Amino acid sequence: MPGVFITFEGGEGSGKTTIAALIKEALDKEGYQVTLTREPGGVEIAEKIRDIIHDVKYTNMDRKTEALLYAASRRQHLVEKVIPALERNEIVICDRFVDSSMVYQGIARGIGIKEVYEMNLFATENILPKRTIFFDIKPEEGLKRVYANKDREINRLDLETIEFHQKVYDGYLSICDEFKDRIVKIDASLDIDGVFQQVLEKIREVL
Template identity: 55%
Template sequence: MNKGLFITFEGNDGSGKTTISKNIYEKLKKMGYPVIYTREPGGIDIAEQIRNVILNPKNTAMDARCEALLYAASRRQHLVEKVLPALDKGQIVLCDRFLDSSLVYQGIARGIGVQEVYDINAFAIEGHLPDATIFLSVDLEVGLSRVSSRGNKDRLDQEGIKFHKKVAQGYDMIKERYKERMHIIDANQTVEEVEASTLKEVLEIMNAHGQG
């Protein structure tokens, strides 16, 4: 049995990563690959409950470190209950967000510090990092325009332009820090073009890891 493959999807708000990651999952499934789709925060019942607390627009009093700890707690449960068992079965796991999001949103945009947030998560993930990360890169203005058109905005969607600029700067830093596993996709294109570029990249990643 092949070892499983853990691929995460990251991107600025409005990059389309949720749409694209779900579409890639559906395409791989139709092609007969042993693939599952999941998301963070969430993916399993306990983590989804934590997600509701984190993203509830009413929770404006939430402290930045509390937020970071909640993300790490959700990540831990999701990892041990869903991701690792799937990888042990040789499955391909596509995950909408993972550690990189915490390093950017809490470490940089919230100002806690990248190392501080990494240390919190090191306890949670015990060395389990993605094999590869698809980064959907979108211009800040394009992404925010897409976010503004959403009907239901969560607590992070409601942050101001200063916060989102910090997120964009943070991702530039994280892309460089983990460049060996980063695969950059131009997400300013149409959904169809982004999807085609992403599928090509994912299939190449799978071939490189013996999952082709």
Template identity: 40%
Template sequence: MTFPLPHGLPGLFIALEGGDGAGKSTQAALLCRALEGSGRAVVRTREPGGTPIGEKLRSLVLEHGHGEIDARTEALLFAASRAAHVQQVIVPALERGDVVVCDRYIDSSVAYQGAGRGLDPQAVLDVNLWATNGLRPDLTVLLDVDPAEGRTRRTSGAAAEDRLESEPDGFHASIRAAFLELAQEEPERYLVLAATGSPQDLHRAILEALTGVTA
């Protein structure tokens, strides 16, 4: 796999995408550990969040108890968090030559607020491209998970589901289909992996895709 390095900055930008319960956090941790072990400077971050204002916005859109949030407001809150994240964290890291490993990015908004909430996916994409000044990842790893399997994983522990996680399986099925469609439209930017694989097998597949790029 080759990468277009669309941002023209010396660093490498990797986004992990997929439905809730796909194992993104696990793979982010494994990838960062491996990259740091090879001597690379790594910034691990997440969306929504990554900055003080982003973490406040994260609580508004994901925690229960903040009242009704309509689809457009939800989409704009995610975009606002992302704008701060790119400006304050991601671009400075890429300018330093670091590897940025981000748990979710623009494609999550296109899938969740576009397909999931029924907004125009192109409009969601456009507002996020404006918010980020067009910054796109070098590689997007899509961990594809069946909605029922994702819910089983999310509810196996003590943690309660957040606002989006607690949506019905039909909502999550729409999101899964949207992610797969995005990957089909831009195969050069995506690595699609079935999340049913073992964490170590998935980790090896991601490292193999990055061979030569992180050297």
């Protein structure tokens, strides 16, 4: 496909969503056609699945059910929104993708990174981003941001223990090493402009 697929990854409160909007604005001004989207969600069916996954009422959700719901949401989002945008030669910036499932469900939930990866390759028909940017910030700092931001929804994952979030962080560091040809790290502990400049530089490398 002629477009450029870029994904943002990181733990809770890493600032991905804020920076994604700023990057889209900057690239739009330069004349690029940019689709900004998110997972889980991005299209109506996937957003309905997101509501279930994030609902704080469902703390008893089975870990494999959770992984399958993410994969189902991802599939619908991909075929309905991401692939058409790439076929139109657009830049697609997606807040989370397959790497989130490998880390959250594969590693932190203990399902197995290989099992989750293969499940998602089936869902995506082997489509992976050209570049993935990992927003590197310690989980304690990220969670401080979450609870300091009164406008941000508190979802089911935010309520997990610090040990869970540490597993997520360690998992991201692990896949950064495993997929270093695709994933690049940026220091997400800096102020907004500092993070924005790092991300923009990494994106320019693949445009």
